[in-house]
Amino acid sequence: MKEPKPSAPRLGSATRLAHAGRESSAHHGAVNVPLYRASTLLFPTLKAMRDRARAFTYGRKLTPTTKALAETIAELEGAEDYRHTVLAPSGLSAISCAILSVVKSGDHILVSDGVYNPTRLFCDEFLSRMGVETEYFDPAARAESLSAMFREKTALLFLESPSSLTFEMQDAGALAEVARRHRARTIMDNTWATPLFFRPLLHGADLSVQAATKYLSGHSDTLLGSVTATSAMRRALSRTHRQLGLCGPADEAYMTLRGLRTLSLRMARHQETGLALARFLESRAEISHVLHPALPSHRQHELWRRDFSGAAGLFGAVLNPVEERALSAMFDGMRLFGMGYSWGGFESLLTVAEPDRALTGEAEGVLIRIHAGLEDASDLIEDLAAGLDRLSANSNG
Ligand SMILES: Cc1ncc(COP(=O)(O)O)c(C=O)c1O
Structure with a gap:
């Protein structure tokens, strides 16, 4: 140019x-x-x-x-x-x-x-x-x-x-x-x-x-x-x-x-939907905490605010300790979220993340990673809500 x-x-x-x-x-x-x-x-x-x-x-x-x-x-x-x-x-x-x-x-x-x-x-x-x-x-x-x-x-x-x-x-x-x-x-x-x-x-x-x-x-x-x-x-x-x-x-x-050529449109939508999903997850009892730099609850939110002009659609959430059976009930029944080792595409993804290190100062739990795609946020929230309901229904206690 x-x-x-x-x-x-x-x-x-x-x-x-x-x-x-x-x-x-x-x-x-x-x-x-x-x-x-x-x-x-x-x-x-x-x-x-x-x-x-x-x-x-x-x-x-x-x-x-x-x-x-x-x-x-x-x-x-x-x-x-x-x-x-x-x-x-x-x-x-x-x-x-x-x-x-x-x-x-x-x-x-x-x-x-x-x-x-x-x-x-x-x-x-x-x-x-x-x-x-x-x-x-x-x-x-x-x-x-x-x-x-x-x-x-x-x-x-x-x-x-x-x-x-x-x-x-x-x-x-x-x-x-x-x-x-x-x-x-x-x-x-x-x-x-x-x-x-x-x-x-x-x-x-x-x-x-x-x-x-x-x-x-x-x-x-x-x-x-x-x-x-x-x-x-x-x-x-x-x-x-x-x-x-x-x-x-x-x-x-x-x-x-x-x-x-469409990156700016896509990123704006990934950001908006990612934040909507993150806020929804913060409201659910099954979630211990959400890891999203653009949320005020993130430990280093101020750094993100100071230096970044936006947020991607990829973030984490820690589920309260849960058995594998309940996790499978949630993951296997998702209607819109796919399970795959990637992110950044137009479609939403949900995976269990297994980092090499413990989360600094965080309580134990199962770390999941969410990629907010370009679907309607309300449909994605409905899918996540139904998944968390299945998780609870299959948990002992
Ligand atoms: C943060 C980050 N960097 C680099 C890569 C590697 O990209 P590629 O799969 O194209 O080798 C990935 C892939 O998941 C990633 O998440």
Whole structure:
């Protein structure tokens, strides 16, 4: 998208979502950049080939489709241009690419104890084989206590806020500042908020990761990841990305770009419905407490209010202790909520969450995770109410 002239008003994110990455004149007037499936890209002359004078030299590196998506994500993330964003075949491969562009053998890294479990496995198994030591910190840690954990060899701070199972918030700006003082880089997995509601690079992070599989694509049929870098980290990121042979597959890039055009509408609805469901659950006796950063009852609600401009549709709730039979009666009979290991699509999901760590200071119970989709909130509430009634009817006592 053409940058507005300095005197022009800054465009809102919904406008940017509708216009970024488009280049109709280069595509016979087509509104959407077409799906280019290309490994080989031909050059007209030997000189043009040797000079590599254009952006498109080989399909893995860039095509008009992947460029349009990278440009749109870079713009949303607040980065300078498409060269600051790389695409990867999944959110997890984007995370490993981001980490590998920072660490080297012998380093120590600090990772939030609330991270997505496969991120933890990558650190514990892959990085440890490389001679990188991972230490986990309390996902609700304050800057002062985190500062004491930095060592001479600490190269990286990895944040995920809120944690996608236990929903603790991190003060990204303050923690990234601590990392910077210790000459370490900060990466944030920002899949929950999307760059519509929080932009890590503007809060001091060096790299921002999206599992585009979730909200950016938004239709539960696509796997993709992105990493966006500050100008200081751009070259290290693209070098690692190239050396690992990563790329965003053509169809997935096209589908994600298509999904992105409606992101602002979808996120507004996910937020509204998520809050309606969370408030409903707070009113039910079967629920011990709800874990939703946008509710005043959340321990770190103020952090969310200060830094985020919205909330996703994903949140947790702790059921009072309950037997498996009662839980199955609830889950197996849901009419609208599906059971699946994902979120961010148009449909609602309900799962039992099994985090690797106990919830800080919370009473025991069964943690469930709810994804509010785009259905009518009243129908979803009815489904949840009937499910909780089944749970109670099947409980002893
Ligand atoms: C917070 C978070 N980050 C990253 C990922 C990984 O995304 P993908 O499944 O595309 O690898 C997930 C997937 O559930 C996630 O929840």
